[in-house]
Amino acid sequence: MKTGWILFCILIATSGTVAQTTYYVSLQGDDSHSGLSEAQAWRTISYAASSESPVGPGDTVYIKAGDYGDEYVVFETSGAPGAPIVFEGYRETPGDQPDLNWAYGINMETDASVMPLLDGADRTTGTALDMEERQYLEIRNFQIKNYEVGIYAPYAHHLLLENIIGMYFGDQTAEYDGRGIALGPSASHNDLFNCTIYNACAEGISIEGNKHYLQNCKAYSDDYQHGDEGAMDYYIHIAGNENTLVGCYVERVGDLPHVGHGIDLKTDCENNLLLNCISKGMKYDGFELRHRGVKYNILESCIAIGCGYGIRDGASFNQIKNCKSQNAVYAIMFYDTSEDGGAQYAGKHNVFENCIFENATDAVINFLAYEEVSPADSNTFVNCLFYGGDYLFNCDRENNDNAMINCIVANVDNYYRTAYDQDEEYPLNFSFAYSDFWDNGFSAPTGTNLLTSDPQFADADNHDYHLQPGSPCIDAGTSEGAPLFDFEGHERPQGNGIDIGPYEYTTSSGVFDEHAADGSIRLYPNPCTEVLFAACPNVEFPAIEVFDVLGRRYTSYVHKTQLDKTTIRLDLSGLKRGAYIIKAGGFARRIYKW
Structure with a gap:
């Protein structure tokens, strides 16, 4: 009786566990082998991923470095919660975490001796890794090139993609073709870490669905030889809700035929977070909020280099916080196109706070003439800095009830112009309060509690816009609508009132230090x-x-x-x-x- 009870307890204790088996794939293998050791490895990744193989939930498949040619891998088996199926590339020893050290302009080639390589040989056709409707798969350490699509995962959930290097996707003569990594439609809860895409024609990384997480993912394009069709259109494209991007980077290298959309939120996109992301070299929109379903998103601590922020086709109720634009043609653009129902409104109730817009080569804020005539209204800039630029405003679109509060405008040549890209003259309808206009080529506009004093930046020539002791901007702002924290995360106010500009005057160090100034916390x-x-x-x-x-x-x-x-x-x-x-x-x- 005791023996039966012990067996029963063992059965209960182990009923929720999943057997874990390790399998191997190498160029020296054979799909007729057991796959249970390196000596008995399978030959193809396709076999390991198919339903014909014994691979199941909880198993790991190690794939040795080498050129696996033009395999079209279709994953036919899903993992399970707590028991994912892992497909992991390795160099010499399983689990050795190979690193290609791919870096644009330095080391840009694939190397099959470092990680497994899939080379489709024809970028106009085929998908390297097809994970349609799969769940709980982890794919690590792969190189992919010369397919129409690198990774395709519609209706897929709980995937992990890590250390994927992909390049050369899509027909360079087709109107819109080629994607590096495409999750969706209707995908969710997928994670991407350290993935890089180079020269995909249409889309570098495309995320459709909800609750995806991307960290340290990159997309580059430098294809100037094949016109609009060859240069990348969307570098990172998001269409869904509650997605998070952290530390992602996109770059359009050179003056490519396509203007490029850097990091783009489009169609129905709510409650997404972009944190510490960088977009470089786009013609206009480094970060683009596009369509009326794009609402309640946060861009924080992002930088647009040589480009700016586009609010278009009705994107509204978004927050752009602690962000920068440097040397853009236009730092901020509001416009409306025939997309998403045509003319209604360009964008409204968007808030820019603690942002720094430096040295726009044309207009800092552009109410842009485009396909549709519609207003941009009720957008607010609070505790921002506008430094440098030819014009503060270009008014080629109706604009109403927009406001600047607690802002500094300095070193801008002209106030505004209209009838620039179209014939109708639009007045500027912008209110100004508790802001400082200094060293501009125009007189300060009419407003409430405006200053015309030197803000006394620490070192503007070297982009240090902290306020020095004695600055007239200290304690001169209003608390109404002011952000709780400044550009560096210091709590507002530090003194008797809110300061004007993105930096609250303080004697303590920035928030990114581990220690407080006095070492107390x-x-x-x-x-x-x-x-x-x-x-x-x-x-x-x-x-x-x-x-x-x-x-x-x-x-x-x-x-x-x-x-x-x-x-x-x-x-x-x-x-x-x-x-x-x-x-x-x-x-x-x-x-x-x-």
């Missing part, structure tokens, strides 16, 4: 995943509060454990990925949860 690691530690060795530990970047309190979602007198453990597993502010007494720091 330390947060680590930052960025973090599930756990953050707060150390306060010099003083009694103050109460800790947690806020998101909109100022909403999330303290109740964080479990705090006092480890000793000086250290607290913060369990952040109840928070979504993104940026948060940790406040403790007079201390405030921005932290990132990946």
Whole structure:
């Protein structure tokens, strides 16, 4: 009887487990082998991914470096929750984490001796990795080139793609063809880490669906030889809700025939977060919010280099926070096209806060003439800096009820122009309050509590726009509508009132330091995943509060454990990925949860 009870307990204890088997693929293998060792490896990735192989949930398939040619790999088996199927490339030893060290302009070639390579040989046809309707797969350490599509995953969920290098996708003579990585339509909960796409004609990385996470993904294009069709159109394209991009980078290299759309949110896109992303070299829109379904998104700490921010076709209620535009033709453009129902409105109720717009070569804010005649209205710029530019405004579109609050406008040559790209003259309808106009080629406009004084930047020639002691902008702003934190995450106000401009005057260091200025509080690691530690060795530990970047309190979602007198453990597993502010007494720091 005792023996039967023990067997029953063993069965219960193991009923939820999944057997885990390791298989191998190499160029020296054979698909008739068992696949259970390197000596008995299979020959093709296609076989390992097919339903004919024994690979199932919880299994790992190691693929040795080598040129696997023009395989069209169709994944026919899904993993399971807690038991994904892993397909992982390796160099010499399974699990050795190969790194191609691919870097634009330095090391741009594939190398089959480092990671497995799929080479379709014809970029006008075929898909390298087809994961349609698959779930719980992890794909690591692959090189892919010369297919129409690199990775295709419609209706796919809970995939992980990591360390994928892809190049040369699509017919360079077709009107719109070729994608590097395409998740969707109707995909969700997929993660991309350290993936790079080079010269896909239509789309570098395309994400359709909800709750995807991209970190350190890149897209480049430098194909100037094949006209509009060869140069990349969309570098990273997002169409869905609650997606997060962290530390992603896109670059249009040179004056390519296609103007390029850098990081683009289009169609129905709500509650997405773009954090610490960079778009470089696009003709106009480094970051593009496009269509009336694009709402309630946050762009934070992003940089547009040689390009700007496009609000078009009705994108509304979005926040652009702590972002920069440098040397764009137009730093911000509002316009409307025949897309998404035609003329209605260009964009409204978008808020730019703590942003820095430097040295636009034409107009800083462009109400652009385009296909449709419609207004841009009720957009607000608060605690922003507009430094340099030919014109502050170009008015070739109706504009109403837009506002600047707590802003600095300096070194801009002209105020505004109209009838530039079309014949009708549109008046500028913009209100100004608690802002400073200095060293411009025009007189300050009419407004409320405006200054015309030197803001006393620390070193504007070297792009340091911190306020010096004695600046007239200190404490001269209004708290109404002002962001809770400044460009560096310092809490507002630091003095008797809100400062004008993106930086609150303070004697403490920036939020990206682990230590406070007096060494009293330390947060680590930052960025973090599930756990953050707060150390306060010099003083009694103050109460800790947690806020998101909109100022909403999330303290109740964080479990705090006092480890000793000086250290607290913060369990952040109840928070979504993104940026948060940790406040403790007079201390405030921005932290990132990946």
